[in-house]
Amino acid sequence: MNSDRKPVIVIKNLSKTFGDHKVLNQFTMELYEGETLVIMGKSGSGKSVMIKCLIGLETHDGGQITIMGKNLDTMDAATLNEIRTEVGFLFQGSALYDSMSVRENLEFPLRRHFKKFGEIGDATPLVMEALDSVGLGHTIDLMPEELSGGMKRRIAMARTLILKPKIILYDEPTTGLDPITSKEIVLLMKSIQQTYKTSSIVITHDVDCARFIADRMILLIDGINYAEGTYEELDRSQDPKIQAFFKK
């Protein structure tokens, strides 16, 4: 299925250890263009560490990460920053800058990438476009403290989208939200993927989210990719470790 598609992220034999605890153990995966890959695993299984290694927030002990054909280990700071404009990251806690308004939150990365966007005079149309894409145009002058959890998550998505990334990494996008808001966020992720044709990695332990959004899934257990396949394939598996995730 993926043989005709180009991989945008390739991870080979990734290892990461904290003290004596091996969090990632020879983890290997590929993300293809336009694909949504869901990585599921228990808390502490190394999902978030893996995604942070991927964007250079954590250093890895071994293995190799290639993003859009460029090796993360050998790239200089300028190239890494250029790559980062192509890879959006949605944090679990939204991570909005709480001393800035919604407008300033979105303008912040936009105004600091002259190479990609040039000098921007009035950024309002671009900010509004990003906010409208998450259905929150009316919040432009609000402060983060005035927003609900779900709205913060959407604004964080808009802040990611404003840089027009080719890849989006979602770290637990529905954690801490009520079921209705979670569903809205998942629908929004799907709509973003269809509209912007982005490739996505979604870290989650929300099975409903995975069922709706995943083109392919990886089960991360004890730092290794224990199982890989579509949602249906994994759901049919008789392996008790896999079934533990899917049984209702």
Added chain:
Amino acid sequence: MNTFQNFITSIRAFLFETGELAFFAGRFFKEVFNRPFEWKEFARQCYHIGNKSLFLVAITGFIIGLVFTLQSRPKMIELGAVAWLPSMVSISIIREIGPIITALICAGRIGSGIGAELGSMRVTEQIDAMEVSGTNPFKFLVVTRILATTLMIPLLVIMSDAVALFGSFLVENIKGDVSFTLYFDEVFRAIKFSDVFPATLKTFFFGFAIGLVGCYKGYYCKHGTAGVGKTANAAVVEASMLVFILDFTAVLVTDIFTS
């Protein structure tokens, strides 16, 4: 044996922390000359640091001026040297009391504020969010704050000195019927360039140290929200210690050049 090992561990931790702080300062000097400069954030920080500390620093300066003069006056009368009071008070305040007290207040208020703000940004992943969007959080958050403290603390010290002298004048005016003109005439006659210049110069270093320690502690804050409280506390303690060390060094250097 255990005590000795603890001592060695503490020394090692201190040296490691000093090295890390020096490395952090080195990164500041590297980034400060990189364009573009974050002018808007720098102005916001100057306003925040200067304006928000103005009242506290002014009140403290005023009380110091009052108390210092009230406590010195009886002894000066006893020695028959009350006419020297404006000179003594002004030199003491400008050379030492004004800068050190203002710097300590700023270490408590501004240093802990910066430490807590950056610390909470670190634990809520806001600094990480800046980094993954390909921007430079060090330049936006650290460079602007260190420059703002370096610029604003000398200004706060000058203002504090002026208010302290005014407080001293009020005591002299009420108790000794000394006029405004006479008091400040004595003050300006006593103060020399060699009093003002080193005292002002060292306040830039105080400002730099307070900003540097606050930013360093906050930028590398760990252990969640509990860590933020510890960070704010450590920022005050370490910045205050650094202020005393810098003050001692400044006094020694001034002594070498003036003696």
